[in-house]
Amino acid sequence: MLWVLLVGTVTLASPLILAAMGGYVSERGGIVNIALEGKMLAACAATSLVGFATGSVLWSLAAGIASATALAWSHWLLTQKFRVDAVVSGMALNALAFGATNFFDKRFTDPTHIGEMPRLPLGAYQALAFALPLLLAYGVRRTRAGVRLMASGSDPDKARQMGVEPVAVRFWAQTVTGLLCGLAGAMIVTNAGRFVDNMTAGRGFIALAALILGGWRPVQVGLACLFFGFAEALQLVLQGTDLMGAKIPSEAWSSLPYLATIVALAGFAGKSRAPAGLGKV
Amino acid sequence: MSLAVRLRGISKRFGAVRALESVDLDVEAGTLHALVGENGAGKTTLMRVLYGAIQPDAGSIEVEGRARRFRSSREAIEAGIGMVSQHYSILPQLTCLQNLMLGAEPGAWIAEGAAVARAEELAARMGFRFDWHADASTLSPAGAQKLEILKLLWRSARILILDEPTAMLSPADSDALFESLAQLRSEGATVILVTHRLPEVMDHAERVTVLRGGRRVASMPVADTDARGLAELIVGHTLERASAEPPGSLGEELLAVQGLVVAGYRGDDAVRGADLAVRAGEIVGIAGVDGSGQRELFQAVLGVARAKAGVVRLFGEDASKWPPSRRLEAGLRLIPEDRHEEGVIDEWPLLENAALGLQRVPPLRRGGGLDPGVQRDVAERAARAFDTKHGGLRLPMASLSGGNQQRFVAGRALQLGPRLLLAFQPARGLDIEATRRVYDAIRTLCREGGAAALVVSFDLDELLEHCDRLVAMRSGRIFEPPPERAKDRAEIGRLMVGAA
Numbered sequence: 001m002l003w004v005l006l007v008g009t010v011t012l013a014s015p016l017i018l019a020a021m022g023g024y025v026s027e028r029g030g031i032v033n034i035a036l037e038g039k040m041l042a043a044c045a046a047t048s049l050v051g052f053a054t055g056s057v058l059w060s061l062a063a064g065i066a067s068a069t070a071l072a073w074s075h076w077l078l079t080q081k082f083r084v085d086a087v088v089s090g091m092a093l094n095a096l097a098f099g100a101t102n103f104f105d106k107r108f109t110d111p112t113h114i115g116e117m118p119r120l121p122l123g124a125y126q127a128l129a130f131a132l133p134l135l136l137a138y139g140v141r142r143t144r145a146g147v148r149l150m151a152s153g154s155d156p157d158k159a160r161q162m163g164v165e166p167v168a169v170r171f172w173a174q175t176v177t178g179l180l181c182g183l184a185g186a187m188i189v190t191n192a193g194r195f196v197d198n199m200t201a202g203r204g205f206i207a208l209a210a211l212i213l214g215g216w217r218p219v220q221v222g223l224a225c226l227f228f229g230f231a232e233a234l235q236l237v238l239q240g241t242d243l244m245g246a247k248i249p250s251e252a253w254s255s256l257p258y259l260a261t262i263v264a265l266a267g268f269a270g271k272s273r274a275p276a277g278l279g280k281v
Numbered sequence: 282m283s284l285a286v287r288l289r290g291i292s293k294r295f296g297a298v299r300a301l302e303s304v305d306l307d308v309e310a311g312t313l314h315a316l317v318g319e320n321g322a323g324k325t326t327l328m329r330v331l332y333g334a335i336q337p338d339a340g341s342i343e344v345e346g347r348a349r350r351f352r353s354s355r356e357a358i359e360a361g362i363g364m365v366s367q368h369y370s371i372l373p374q375l376t377c378l379q380n381l382m383l384g385a386e387p388g389a390w391i392a393e394g395a396a397v398a399r400a401e402e403l404a405a406r407m408g409f410r411f412d413w414h415a416d417a418s419t420l421s422p423a424g425a426q427k428l429e430i431l432k433l434l435w436r437s438a439r440i441l442i443l444d445e446p447t448a449m450l451s452p453a454d455s456d457a458l459f460e461s462l463a464q465l466r467s468e469g470a471t472v473i474l475v476t477h478r479l480p481e482v483m484d485h486a487e488r489v490t491v492l493r494g495g496r497r498v499a500s501m502p503v504a505d506t507d508a509r510g511l512a513e514l515i516v517g518h519t520l521e522r523a524s525a526e527p528p529g530s531l532g533e534e535l536l537a538v539q540g541l542v543v544a545g546y547r548g549d550d551a552v553r554g555a556d557l558a559v560r561a562g563e564i565v566g567i568a569g570v571d572g573s574g575q576r577e578l579f580q581a582v583l584g585v586a587r588a589k590a591g592v593v594r595l596f597g598e599d600a601s602k603w604p605p606s607r608r609l610e611a612g613l614r615l616i617p618e619d620r621h622e623e624g625v626i627d628e629w630p631l632l633e634n635a636a637l638g639l640q641r642v643p644p645l646r647r648g649g650g651l652d653p654g655v656q657r658d659v660a661e662r663a664a665r666a667f668d669t670k671h672g673g674l675r676l677p678m679a680s681l682s683g684g685n686q687q688r689f690v691a692g693r694a695l696q697l698g699p700r701l702l703l704a705f706q707p708a709r710g711l712d713i714e715a716t717r718r719v720y721d722a723i724r725t726l727c728r729e730g731g732a733a734a735l736v737v738s739f740d741l742d743e744l745l746e747h748c749d750r751l752v753a754m755r756s757g758r759i760f761e762p763p764p765e766r767a768k769d770r771a772e773i774g775r776l777m778v779g780a781a
Contacts, residue, residue, distance in 0.1 A: 142393065144386040147379050154374040161334070161370040162384035162432075163355040276374055 005233050011122060011191060013229025014129035015040070015184040019207035020214075020221050021132050022180030026072075027216060028140070029173035030153035030166065030277045031079055034090035036181055037204025038097030039068040043185025045101035048195035049108055051117040060118060064186040069178030071097065076174040079281075080167045086279055094204075102197050109195075117194055125187040132180075133222035140218070149173055153275035167281075202258065209261045215273055224264070231260040283346065285310040285440050285471040291330055291340035293323075300326045301337070302495045308440075308488075310345070313462060313472045315482040315503070318492035318515055319712035320684060324475045325367070327492065328442050331473075332364040333357030344440065358385070363438030365429040367445040373418035377428060380417050385436050403434045407461050422571055423454035430461060441465065444475045449739055451570045452774035459485045477713075478742060479508040493517055516713055528728060528749055532561030533597060535701045535733045536582065541591035543577040550589070551577035553757035557735075559701070562727055564720075564734045566748030567759070568741050568773050574757035575737040576618065579703050582735075583615060584608050596700060606641050612700030612732075614638075616691050616707045620683075624690045627679040631671060634678050635660035635693055642697045659696045666692030667718055683710045691719050695726060702726065702734040708743060720747040741777075745770060753777045 019036045026033040046067035051060030071093050078089040140146035151159040152166035159166050189195055206228050214221030235256040242248060286308040293301040301323045308314045318324050329335040333351030342349045344360050351357045371380050381400055397413050404411055409427045426446060433441050447455040462472050474486060482489050483503060490500040491514045499514050536559040545551030552574045559565050567575055580586035582593055584605035593601050596611055617623035625634045636656050639645050645655045660674050667688035671681055678686060687710045694702055702723060708716035726732045738744050744751055750767035753760045753776035760776040
């Protein structure tokens with residue numbers, strides 16, 4: 001039971017960490033990103049559909065990453081070039097992802113097809129997810145790219161005065177966000193076996209909550225993701241158990257991760273510090 | 282002498298505004314060249330052209346004898362030009378070392394040890410000390426200024442442009458800055474100093490160029506002029522002496538602050554036991570570097586920040602528990618620090634903005650609403666007080682330039698019977714002429730209207746010129762000089778930095 005809980009936590013926290021680190025790179029560069037959810041969902045669908053169609057791990061993963069990156073670049077184009085509010089742009093991209101994945105899934109999935117989706121071992125995703133916060137924490141301080149990313153998100157005008165081009169920095173930041181959200185989506189679909197409509201089920205928003213809860217610091221954000229992953233795993237383990245003789249419907253247990261998110265945000269988010277230049281162009 | 286910078290016929294238009302019209306500038310290598318002029322004269326625009334941040338419509342740039350055409354600041358930096366802008370480009374969320382390197386990092390991977398070693402070497406050359414891994418938010422204004430200079434050295438700049446570098450510094454820190462600049466010049470650097478503080482020009486510059494309305498009106502050795510002559514060149518006509526005769530007899534105590542403690546936004550106390558009294562008829566100036574607690578003191582007197590301890594007495598009554606509305610009704614008025622954040626609502630017309638903050642003051646308040654006649658009258662008088670240029674009272678505030686908004690906000694504070702005026706940098710964004718008129722109006726109000734004023738400014742000379750007496754604020758406390766030295770520059774400067 002304890003072992004199940006531990007494995008469940010690691011497996012369920014990993015896509016959260018990948019997505020939250022994607023959000024970290026985006027928001028540290030100064031672009032609010034509420035479209036982590038949409039990017040993950042698009043990656044789930046693309047990975048699954050291309051995987052079944054080609055039977056190639058490589059193509060399926062590439063498709064997942066490409067779909068999420070396309071959405072990330074759209075976000076960059078809308079917010080940086082056309083000056084659309086990042087929340088509006090994020091909402092639009094989420095809506096687009098919900099609708100498009102549903103459509104493509106219905107249109108291109110062959111229900112008579114029997115077989116396995118080609119997949120990478122889960123361990124590969126898990127290893128990357130757990131190494132990433134440390135890599136980012138180090139890289140943001142010790143690389144030119146990291147320093148310029150922080151500068152762009154902290155005050156784009158001042159960064160520009162120092163010869164940094166925030167809009168270009170943010171393009172690369174969005175590319176990384178797309179890559180990481182793509183991997184997060186690919187992992188979710190790898191774990192599940194195939195695409196199911198709306199299978200991310202709000203995990204992109206939980207990752208965003210973890211980002212806020214962790215105060216936009218990679219290691220702390222990773223720990224917040226672990227906490228939310230634990231809540232998800234606990235929910236699965238507790239399904240069907242009774243609480244002090246009372247029968248608990250399974251839907252109530254399912255809501256546990258979301259409740260944990262609300263409580264955590266209400267309790268701790270006030271103390272966290274956002275990048276100062278968030279949303280400034 | 283060789284020329285470090287030679288500008289010829291620089292012109293630049295912004296829409297319908299001619300910011301620069303065929304301006305020439307010659308700066309000799311190894312000198313400190315001052316560039317002076319009123320707000321909007323084109324000083325900063327000219328320097329941004331030289332720094333590559335603005336492309337001129339016409340004209341040529343020569344740097345160290347070579348013709349240049351900069352398409353970006355990056356190219357100017359490569360040509361050896363560095364600029365410190367007025368509002369510093371230090372990013373508080375980065376460490377000192379990251380700030381130092383930003384835009385000129387040694388490579389894709391940053392070898393921390395080597396970077397710190399080079400930073401230390403530069404700092405030692407200037408006699409500065411930094412904790413390189415501390416957040417830049419911990420720097421004092423003087424520390425930030427020093428870091429800005431090191432940033433120029435890090436980029437191997439030979440021509441240093443400093444835009445109003447002493448605006449936020451105490452006199453002692455300003456002197457230290459000029460010592461550093463003298464040392465850099467002895468090592469071959471050229472400095473262009475943009476300033477509105479004429480004593481600095483007289484004391485430290487070799488040559489001075491005066492801009493007015495986007496044109497160069499004079500360029501000469503500093504030895505050939507004096508502060509008064511420069512001021513007249515800047516304004517374009519002779520100046521009347523400010524009539525700062527001391528007040529006659531003072532009236533009742535309008536404001537008394539006793540043992541005031543106010544929390545700052547970071548959690549520690551910003552005001553730590555301040556005492557101050559202001560009596561009818563006088564203008565009291567609070568000198569001090571930015572962040573000494575001036576902001577929180579004003580907020581507590583206005584009632585928008587809660588005092589943790591101490592008493593605020595207004596007009597003879599204990600007002601500690603009064604809400605801001607009651608204080609305004611009783612005659613308290615504010616010229617706020619940041620007119621955009623605290624003074625006006627950009628989207629609202631001037632007419633509505635005129636009533637902001639006065640909405641509960643009779644006769645503007647009538648029953649549950651506003652009297653439209655009085656409102657129009659207040660708006661008209663607020664606009665007329667300092668010749669605010671506007672296209673109609675029904676146009677939004679955002680249609681006014683910054684200087685005109687400041688004029689309007691200052692004019693509004695004088696309406697409907699003010700008894701105590703709190704003015705935070707009332708001359709912010711105003712030229713010499715308008716500054717003098719605002720202070721003259723405040724003086725008239727105090728001398729003839731029986732009111733009093735409390736003024737905060739980071740420009741000690743401005744306070745010395747216009748206030749009746751000065752106190753210094755440092756680390757949340759107020760220090761009063763002995764009465765006979767209430768306008769002694771050296772004494773106030775000592776109190777500001779806490780030197781014995």
